[in-house]
Amino acid sequence: MATRSSTTARKASLLKPVMFCDFDGTITQVDVTDEILTQLANPSWREIEQEWACGSIGSRECLERQLALVDASAEELDSLIDAIPVDPSFSRFMQWIEKSNLPFYVVSDGFDYVVRSVLKRAGVNGQLRNGAHLFASSLAVEGRRVKVSFPHTANGCAHGCATCKAEIMRKLGHGRKPIIFAGDGLSDRHAVEEADIVFAKRQLLVHCRKQGIACRSFDTFADIQASLAEMLGELSPVRRTPRADQKKRAGSTLIR
Ligand SMILES: [Mg+2]
Numbered sequence: 388m389a390t391r392s393s394t395t396a397r398k399a400s401l402l403k404p405v406m407f408c409d410f411d412g413t414i415t416q417v418d419v420t421d422e423i424l425t426q427l428a429n430p431s432w433r434e435i436e437q438e439w440a441c442g443s444i445g446s447r448e449c450l451e452r453q454l455a456l457v458d459a460s461a462e463e464l465d466s467l468i469d470a471i472p473v474d475p476s477f478s479r480f481m482q483w484i485e486k487s488n489l490p491f492y493v494v495s496d497g498f499d500y501v502v503r504s505v506l507k508r509a510g511v512n513g514q515l516r517n518g519a520h521l522f523a524s525s526l527a528v529e530g531r532r533v534k535v536s537f538p539h540t541a542n543g544c545a546h547g548c549a550t551c552k553a554e555i556m557r558k559l560g561h562g563r564k565p566i567i568f569a570g571d572g573l574s575d576r577h578a579v580e581e582a583d584i585v586f587a588k589r590q591l592l593v594h595c596r597k598q599g600i601a602c603r604s605f606d607t608f609a610d611i612q613a614s615l616a617e618m619l620g621e622l623s624p625v626r627r628t629p630r631a632d633q634k635k636r637a638g639s640t641l642i643r
């Protein structure tokens with residue numbers, strides 16, 4: 388007869404989960420692109436921000452023009468990135484992700500150069516190719532200039548996304564379930580529509596609640612890990628006390 392734990396394990400083995408995760412404000416505690424612009428760009432980047440905020444340009448054009456205003460060496464950029472605070476439990480979460488074999492992708496309007504650096508700091512080894520292991524805008528340093536490009540805009544994207552998270556999730560999530568997403572901001576509002584399980588904080592949490600989108604609130608990756616471990620049957624089987632065993636046995640004979 389199947390015990391409860393083997394039933395859970397069997398159920399979990401039928402799942403083919405995949406997880407997508409926002410970067411700025413979710414993995415990092417601040418928006419790194421904003422930090423780069425504030426510290427290393429000509430202040431006129433704020434005027435471009437206004438054009439974007441009032442909807443006259445999309446985020447792709449906005450980032451392209453703003454990053455052209457950066458005047459910094461690779462060393463200056465690197466030391467800014469190294470000082471960016473990261474969720475304190477992200478590193479442990481990534482160890483758990485690797486151990487669980489849960490496919491995990493960062494999807495971000497921000498830049499691969501930054502994402503790679505932060506993931507490496509969190510102890511993620513191996514290749515971090517933009518388009519395979521992470522999906523983000525692309526940035527290369529050339530002298531004191533940065534060159535940007537947007538390899539993951541989508542043809543059919545009506546949102547003007549720099550990186551179309553919804554499109555990436557549709558593609559990579561095909562045939563997988565549940566599709567898990569974690570994020571914090573309004574740039575995630577199209578992504579959550581493609582997800583079965585949503586972890587949200589800050590503006591994304593407000594948005595989900597307003598729109599009646601089911602979500603779990605979180606503060607740190609420790610919260611996400613605890614929820615997922617339970618959900619995906621990764622927790623060690625529940626240790627039954629002898630008393631519970633007795634009750635169960637007694638139940639099968641005494642209770643009609
Ligand atoms: Mg964000």
Ligand SMILES: [Zn+2]
Pocket residue numbers: 541544545546547548550551552553554577
């Ligand atoms: Zn889009």
